[in-house]
Amino acid sequence: MKISWSAYDTFEANFKPLVVVELAKDTKDETKEWLTQKIIEKKKNGGAQLLVKPLMADGKKIEGNQNIYLVGASHLRLLLGAETVGLVKECNDNTMRAFTYTARKTFKDFAEDNHDFLTMAECQYIIKHELENLRAKDEKMIPGYPQAKLYPGKSIMRRLISNGILLQIFPLHDPEELKKLGHTWYKKLKISYQPLDDIRCYFGETIAFYFAFLEYITFALVPMAIIGIPYYIFDWEDYDKYVLFAGFNLVWSAILLELWKRCCALMAYRWGTLVMKRQFEEPRPGFHGVLGINPVTGREEPVYSSFKRQLRIYLVSLPFVCLCLYFSLYVMMVYFELEYQAHLYHEENQSELSSLILYVPSIIYAVVIEVLNRIYRYAAEFLTSWENHRLESSYQNHLVLKVLVFNFLNCFASLFYIAFVMFDMKLLRQSLATLLITSQVLNQCVEAVLPYWLQKRRTKSVKKKVKALDIDTDLTLLEQVNLEKGMDTYPGTFDDYLELFLQFGYVSLFSCVYPLAAVFAVLNNITEMYSDALKMCRIFKRPFSEPAANIGVWQLAFQTMTVISVVTNCVLIGMSPQVNGLFPESKIELILIVVLAEHLALAVKFLMAYAIADKPRDIQIKLARLEFESLEALKQQQMKLVAESLKEKAN
Incomplete structure (x- = not known):
């Protein structure tokens, strides 16, 4: 167009x-x-x-x-x-x-x-x-x-x-630039890097960093997928031979994000956001309060008591989150009851139908998890808005914390229970596979297929209305404005990062039991790149460009998941028959060795985080040189002012 x-x-x-x-x-x-x-x-x-x-x-x-x-x-x-x-x-x-x-x-x-x-x-x-x-x-x-x-x-x-x-x-939108971007981004099926610089120029750094992180995670999963395929093929009936894969998983999750920080710094410097000075943050649009004076800017603006906000958080939001977590655990226990009934039915009948029924509870539970996650998301947004945070960054931090805590428990509690309470590795593999695949299919349908179908219908409707105007002029701009104003507003990268976070959890925590998890994650992410690119270019309004130097609070969320992953994989290794066979008489000794190994692994991880610089050496030098030049310029400006002042006094 x-x-x-x-x-x-x-x-x-x-x-x-x-x-x-x-x-x-x-x-x-x-x-x-x-x-x-x-x-x-x-x-x-x-x-x-x-x-x-x-x-x-x-x-x-x-x-x-x-x-x-x-x-x-x-x-x-x-x-x-x-x-x-x-x-x-x-x-x-x-x-x-x-x-x-x-x-x-x-x-x-x-x-x-x-x-x-x-x-x-x-x-x-x-x-x-x-x-x-x-x-x-x-x-x-x-x-x-x-x-x-x-x-x-x-x-x-x-x-x-x-x-x-x-x-x-x-x-x-700029139709010509959008057409060029789409041609190199999603219109051709190819195995290559995304045009991140072009994405950044068109959509801004925030969007570009999401696609860069999606691409990075996908490529990082490839080694695990390559190892996982033969590992699954040759040991698919033996659910206990996962020690080597768990060890690789442990090392992989420990160094993954440390290398990402360096990649992130390189991109941020190239895009100019690493040295961009942060502006004073204005109150968010939904913030309300009595009129007062901002002590920093001196402007009149609404002010709200921090004590009242804390009361809302600890007396309302926190109990509500705990209630939701309890309900999530209750749903999990209902799922285990269904699993038990399905196994009883299979033992009594031993038919192909009963074999299929074994997967029904896991599928139902996976769908319920997705529904609960989405309902809770709306409740969390309402509560966080009601808490009346002054700054958008504070609002986002509280929202992310609420959503991550619930989603983590809702998605992973059953897997932890199966692994460390029931000690059933066969059921763990089945549950992990069902949860991972079902969530990926549902997300693709809800986030890509349905919006694309609705947008196609909306486009036809707008073109009919514009043609009905019967105006003898070039209406291309009129068509574009009417089409774009009816498009859905881009909701931001929150849901996309959350989906990646949960996928990363499935792979890093328990993929040693189900090695194909990384394979499905890679396939899903490749599809996600194309579907998200299509959404950005064809379904949503163009979002305003927003400067960013990294992926924000999600960096901390993924780092927390890597710590949990290290602990989980150490415990799984300690539970394996191979390691248990080394300590046939003393389980206490085994527990102490597992705890020691877990502490050593975490110590190595944090040492690596310290040893691997977040910014490459050349970037550090450029930033230091820029800071030195800024200080020198400030000194010269001050000396000039002093000289002018002395000159005025002399006159």
Whole structure:
């Protein structure tokens, strides 16, 4: 689909729509005029100094699209915005530095007429930043809405969202670039690396890091899959010969994430986010409280008692999570009862049907686990929002903690019970295989097949509506905006990382008993790469680019899983008949040796974490040099100020 901007060139030369703003249908005219004026107004007068135009065709507003506005910016405005948000670009001397307009000619590929110096994703990020930083000055309320109070320093866009006036803000796709990206990313079946740099340029670092981590985990699983296939073929009837595989599993999980941190640092430096200064974090849109003064910024903004938040966490959220964990354990015991009944039926009948029935309880339990995980996720989001965290990072940390604790117990409690209470390795293999495969099939259907089918239907509907307008002009942009505004909003990488986390747990904890777990994980991840790429390009609205230097709190989550994996595999090795045969008389001695081995393994793991630097040596040197130059520049600036001060006193 190729866009023609000719219909919009009549408004202003070279106006390129980058971001779409959709207001509610019943929005007052005075509100629209006030908001558009704030967007256009100069920065010194409290505006964003951007370009904004209503969505039109043939110079006329279209029915059903009267409240849709297109936002863009001049090339100069975008360059100044790049300096404001602290974008880091590559210089002519191959170093990465924060972009400044005064030193623009020192940056690689910069030219006054080169409008591709900033990627479209970076331009959209700048516009989003400027819109979010539109703040009230003298206004006491939103024009046309007396109940929507405004206070000095209050974010206007967030106030519009909370009052239901502003429905959504989203960046437009670039069809030509999207077509190129799709061609190299998911349209051809090939065994090769993903175009991570292109993904980063189009979707931003947060999305690129997810796909980079997915690719890294997939390649890291390949050795385990290669070893697992012959291991399973030759020992598939002997469920106790897993010592060697457990040992390999232990070493693999210990070093996996240490090497990832180095890869992550290399990408973050190349993309400019490793040296990007973190901006002061604004309150999240859902945060509420009484009006007060922020002690850091001095601005008026809502404040909320930390004591009240702690009461909500420990007196409501924590008991609710414990209740959910208890219910999850109750469901697990129901599953074991079903397993017991299925085995009784099989022993009595000994038929092909009874053999199939043996797998039914595990399949039902796997489906119930997925349903419970999704229901709990909604409850966790509600509770975390109700706790009223001021910052988005704090909200995400509490949400991730709640979800991971429940998902870990819900998915792995039965496996731990079977392994360390029932000591039934045959049932452990069967349960692990069923849980892993069922969860992968369900996730692929829910996350890829169903959304793709719905989007195909939505596309046909939009094209019919646009054709019915019967306007003699190029409606490609009109089609695109109407299609994209109806797309689902990208929910973020939370669910994708959670799925990877659970898969990593299945493989690292118990794959020694079921060596094919790594094989299924690799196959699933390859499919996941293509389906997630298709979703990003065809099903969801384009998300705003978000700078990131790593995978965030998920790094800690995966590291915690590796520690649990080391302990689990050591215990499994100690339980094996081969090791037990070495201590036929003294089980206490065996337990002490297993505990000692587990402590030594953890000690080696933490020593490796210390020995393997998170950043390669050359990156460390570049960062140190940049810090030294910054300090020298600061010293020179201070000396200049002192000299000017002395000169004034002398005069």
